[in-house]
Amino acid sequence: MGSSNANKGYDVRDLKLAERGRDRIAWAERDMPVTRMVRERFSKKKPLEGLTVGACLHVTSETAVLMRTLKAGGARVFLCASNPMSTQDDTAAALVKYERIPTFAIRGEDSKVYYRHLRAVLDQAPVVTFDDGADLVSMIHKDYRDLMPQVRASMEETTTGVIRLKAMAKDGVLGIPVVAVNDADTKHLFDNRYGTGQSTLDGILRATNVLLAGRTVVVAGYGWCGKGVASRARGLGANVIVTEVNAIRALEAAMDGFSVRPMREAAKVGDIFISVTGDKDVITREHFRLMKDGAILCNSGHFDVEVDVRGLEKMAKHAKRGIRDSVDGYQLADGRWIYLLGGGRLVNLTAAEGHPSAVMDMSFATQALTAEWVSAKRLRLPAQVHKVPVEVEEQVASLKLASMGIRIDRLSPEQKRYLNSWQEGT
Ligand code: NAI
Numbered sequence: 001m002g003s004s005n006a007n008k009g010y011d012v013r014d015l016k017l018a019e020r021g022r023d024r025i026a027w028a029e030r031d032m033p034v035t036r037m038v039r040e041r042f043s044k045k046k047p048l049e050g051l052t053v054g055a056c057l058h059v060t061s062e063t064a065v066l067m068r069t070l071k072a073g074g075a076r077v078f079l080c081a082s083n084p085m086s087t088q089d090d091t092a093a094a095l096v097k098y099e100r101i102p103t104f105a106i107r108g109e110d111s112k113v114y115y116r117h118l119r120a121v122l123d124q125a126p127v128v129t130f131d132d133g134a135d136l137v138s139m140i141h142k143d144y145r146d147l148m149p150q151v152r153a154s155m156e157e158t159t160t161g162v163i164r165l166k167a168m169a170k171d172g173v174l175g176i177p178v179v180a181v182n183d184a185d186t187k188h189l190f191d192n193r194y195g196t197g198q199s200t201l202d203g204i205l206r207a208t209n210v211l212l213a214g215r216t217v218v219v220a221g222y223g224w225c226g227k228g229v230a231s232r233a234r235g236l237g238a239n240v241i242v243t244e245v246n247a248i249r250a251l252e253a254a255m256d257g258f259s260v261r262p263m264r265e266a267a268k269v270g271d272i273f274i275s276v277t278g279d280k281d282v283i284t285r286e287h288f289r290l291m292k293d294g295a296i297l298c299n300s301g302h303f304d305v306e307v308d309v310r311g312l313e314k315m316a317k318h319a320k321r322g323i324r325d326s327v328d329g330y331q332l333a334d335g336r337w338i339y340l341l342g343g344g345r346l347v348n349l350t351a352a353e354g355h356p357s358a359v360m361d362m363s364f365a366t367q368a369l370t371a372e373w374v375s376a377k378r379l380r381l382p383a384q385v386h387k388v389p390v391e392v393e394e395q396v397a398s399l400k401l402a403s404m405g406i407r408i409d410r411l412s413p414e415q416k417r418y419l420n421s422w423q424e425g426t
Helices: 015-030 033-045 061-072 089-097 111-122 135-143 145-150 159-170 185-208 224-235 247-255 263-269 309-315 357-375 390-403 413-420
Strands: 052-057 076-081 128-131 153-156 178-180 216-220 239-243 272-275 295-299 318-324 327-331 337-341
Touching (some): 033 357, 033 390, 052 135, 061 089, 111 135, 135 145, 185 224, 224 239, 309 327, 357 390
Parallel strands (some): 216 239, 216 272
């Protein structure tokens, strides 16, 4: 698939889609004032001059805005998809045609093409990389070890990627410096919570058009994403049940006013199930067996391993694909139907457009400024998992507040002294 373009130095579905993609990117950019400000500075100062950047991210209009920013900073930029189902083919075409950014991404590409696209990016020998799920870093460690000494750092966008990278560091196999951009407050507090919260429900609604008011929505996982999903579902009038494995998070959910139960109990009463755990086998055959006729299942965690799709396929006596866009139906032996959205992949990206631009603005401004930090000539980071510098986070938050017209108070010198001293008490 799509290989006709591959030897032209890019691989997208159809360049004729480029104009629509350009409009889409411009629309996203309107809502990304912080990234725009960073780009203006980058185009004057060129902090990434001469660097080759390889990015494996969801190929969406917001990512396009980040790619333009990195290019404005002087980098040679190459992009491939971090998920075969989230690519916007028109955005990919616009990046190639109007931005001259070689892009390798076709919505629906199979795993052979997916990995060929990753290799196409790594073949450019990038010195700075971006991942959403650690795929480039994994491939560097497997097949491109010769690149390791030259990689200044790799930025990681998502929780699941950071978990993988920390596991590699713990096992002593991490061979390049990485920065856990996901862990920056300017990323996960906003993107995971408000971005995933809104866009996950957006995906469910676009796919099914169900009424949430009065329905029982089961949210598996009460992390940053789960908090957002649960609170937005409640806002639309759903009765929300949270399932957890972590006692503190479960307690937090209970005190936030949600019903907390094991999945085995929730399975019997839920109308809509949403997994956002980053874990595998969260909703499995033992749960399908208990579900009501017409139960709807979806996942917004990074990998498609949270709902046991294969188990559902095996269990069903009859499957009907594409009942609506992004909806497959599975009929069990006793006649009950269970519906799966987006094939069990990230529902906010498969059935909707991913996070709104305004929230990606913060994540991607954090990414761009972190790329500037790792590219500083004198900086040599060791091969560990690093935090985003606090100055970057402060800058992103201040610029975002300014763009929203919000002003805040400042500490007086006396207050600063007071807050830093241990001598002054009651
Ligand atoms: P987190 O680590 O803050 O929360 C995950 C929660 O799931 C934890 O509280 C954990 O105790 C719980 N959990 C783990 N196994 C469980 C199980 N079997 N049953 C019930 N709960 C379980 O992670 P965060 O930031 O909320 O991310 C969750 C997932 O969403 C990750 O895979 C992340 O990469 C992904 N993600 C997806 C986005 C999207 O656009 N859809 C955006 C950002 C993150």
